Amino acid sequence: MTQINAAISSITNATKLFQSGASDIHYIFLEAFQLGHHLDIAQTALQSVIAQDADLGQQLAQYQKDGTVDPQLDSGYKKDIVKLVKLAERAQKQREEFMRTAPSAKDIDAQRLQYIKYLKDEADNVRSSLDKILSSNPPGKPALDIAQFKRIMSADSFDFWTKINSSSTEVTWAAFSETHRVLFGNIKPEYEAFVKEFLCPNGANGTLLRFVSLTQRLGFPFHTCTDEHVMSEDKRVDITESMMNLMKEFADESMRGHLQLVYQWFITAPDSSIDDRAKEWATVMKEARNTADEAKSDKHKRAQAIDLARRSVSMFYQRYMLLWKIGPSSREVLKGVDTPGKARMRDFIKYFLPLDKYNYAIVIGSDLNAWESKRPIVYDFLQKLI
Numbered sequence: 001m002t003q004i005n006a007a008i009s010s011i012t013n014a015t016k017l018f019q020s021g022a023s024d025i026h027y028i029f030l031e032a033f034q035l036g037h038h039l040d041i042a043q044t045a046l047q048s049v050i051a052q053d054a055d056l057g058q059q060l061a062q063y064q065k066d067g068t069v070d071p072q073l074d075s076g077y078k079k080d081i082v083k084l085v086k087l088a089e090r091a092q093k094q095r096e097e098f099m100r101t102a103p104s105a106k107d108i109d110a111q112r113l114q115y116i117k118y119l120k121d122e123a124d125n126v127r128s129s130l131d132k133i134l135s136s137n138p139p140g141k142p143a144l145d146i147a148q149f150k151r152i153m154s155a156d157s158f159d160f161w162t163k164i165n166s167s168s169t170e171v172t173w174a175a176f177s178e179t180h181r182v183l184f185g186n187i188k189p190e191y192e193a194f195v196k197e198f199l200c201p202n203g204a205n206g207t208l209l210r211f212v213s214l215t216q217r218l219g220f221p222f223h224t225c226t227d228e229h230v231m232s233e234d235k236r237v238d239i240t241e242s243m244m245n246l247m248k249e250f251a252d253e254s255m256r257g258h259l260q261l262v263y264q265w266f267i268t269a270p271d272s273s274i275d276d277r278a279k280e281w282a283t284v285m286k287e288a289r290n291t292a293d294e295a296k297s298d299k300h301k302r303a304q305a306i307d308l309a310r311r312s313v314s315m316f317y318q319r320y321m322l323l324w325k326i327g328p329s330s331r332e333v334l335k336g337v338d339t340p341g342k343a344r345m346r347d348f349i350k351y352f353l354p355l356d357k358y359n360y361a362i363v364i365g366s367d368l369n370a371w372e373s374k375r376p377i378v379y380d381f382l383q384k385l386i
Contacts, residue, residue, distance in 0.1 A: 008046050010064055014088035015039040017095065029112075031119035035091065037151040038126040042084055045130060045142050049081070052140030060085060077136040080129040087129070091122055123152075124213060131209040134169075144169050149208055156331065157220040161208060163384045169208040173200045182380040184221040184325060191222050239330045242323055247339045249316060258309035262351050265306055278354035281306055282362035289363065310355045314378065316340075317348060321381045342386045353379050 018036030050057045056078060059070040064085065073082050098115045105111045134141060146169065150158050164171050164179045173196055180187055187195055198214050199206035249255060266277050285307055288300035296304075320340070323330050340348075356376060361368040 008043060008050065008060065008085065010085050010088040010092075011039055011043050011046065014092050015043055017092060029116055029119065031116050031123070032095075034152055035119050035123045035126070037148075038123045039088060039091075041144065041148050041152075042126055042130050044148065045134065045144060046081060046084070048142035049077075049133070049138050049140045053138075056081070077133045077138045080132045083129045084126065084133075087122060087125055094118060120216075124216065127209045127213050131207055134209070135204075135207065144208075146208070149212065153212055154215065154220055157211070157215045160220070161211060170205040171208075172205055173203075176200075176206055179384055180221075182377060182384050187222060191218065195222065239323065239326065240333055243330075243333050243337065246316065246320060246323070247337060250339050255312070255316070258312050259347075261302075261306055261309045262313070262355070263347075265302075266351055274350065274354050278358045279362065281355060282358035285359070286363045306355070307359070310352060310359070313348065313352060314356070314376065317345075317382065318376070318378050321378050324381075324385075345382045345386050349379055349382055 015036055018032045018039065020036075050060070055072070059073050059078075060081065062068050062070065063073065063082065069082070072078060094115075098111070102108060102111055102115075134144075146162065146167065149161075149169075153161075160179065160183065161171075163183065164175050176199065177187065177196075186192075195214065195218070199210050265281060266274055269277055269280075272280070281303055284299055284303040288296055288303050291300055317340075320334075324334055353375070356379075357368075357371055360366050360371055360374065366374070
């Protein structure tokens with residue numbers, strides 16, 4: 001471990017320096033902490049790689065001791081490791097220079113902005129170099145903990161990635177684009193080609209590091225990088241009121257009656273599968289549609305009541321989905337309340353999806369083979385959300 005620490009001492013020192021902040025509050029920048037978090041991720045990754053390559057550790061330690069660059073450090077992923085070491089050294093010097101000259105600078109605001117840009121650019125360089133290193137599959141390539149990335153991502157982008165894969169820093173384009181479609185809609189045509197090639201160059205898997213860089217350029221969701229999506233206080237109030245109305249609706253006696261009616265339909269026939277019970281309902285419902293009101297049996301009336309419940313509860317979740325998709329502010333409001341809750345969402349998928357499926361196939365009479373492409377997107381949305 002001593003040799004590993006010596007090999008990346010510049011990165012370790014820079015990480016501690018930028019994560020600790022400045023003593024003068026006027027020179028504390030969020031971007032400095034962000035660079036520190038980036039270097040911390042790099043440090044974790046490089047420790048694993050160097051642990052499997054003793055020669056690499058010695059070569060890096062020698063470089064940091066006297067500046068000697070072994071020829072083996074000038075190619076492949078090792079060249080990018082050296083870039084990270086040099087970046088860490090440069091960042092420390094740049095910080096010292098800024099702290100020394102800023103107090104007496106004639107245009108301190110311009111100097112601060114220039115330094116902030118420098119910090120952002122170096123964070124981008126860390127992501128780029130580290131991504132090249134890991135994409136080369138070096139010996140000892142680590143399985144990085146996704147939780148480390150939470151500090152350098154927005155809440156929306158981090159949650160989105162974990163909906164695709166909660167344990168891997170790689171993802172296929174198919175999984176990425178499908179999850180985006182379900183949660184936010186299709187990626188806009190003007191962005192899609194760029195997003196795909198940036199995230200998954202030449203058809204490769206997308207990486208979390210490239211995704212972070214992508215969100216730095218386009219914002220996330222990708223259409224939120226323009227001023228038109230900055231939400232006014234009045235709009236926030238409207239969203240909060242809409243959510244409160246949804247909560248009241250979900251707590252209303254009529255909604256409870258709808259849910260109990262559907263639950264009882266499935267629970268009162270424990271020996272039947274949920275699928276069979278949904279088919280039975282759809283068959284009775286189809287009969288009810290073709291039967292005069294005065295001739296309808298209690299079974300027909302019960303099936304119609306379940307149909308009303310199916311429509312009402314489904315409409316609730318569709319409005320919930322639309323609220324969620326408005327933007328970051330609406331999602332923050334929704335995350336702050338427990339209604340309807342993940343347990344209820346799971347129940348909705350468990351019981352209402354089969355009802356919708358056989359309403360489509362039996363009541364409406366459509367081809368069941370086409371169901372997967374026709375089923376309401378609200379189910380895919382909720383499955384991703386929970």
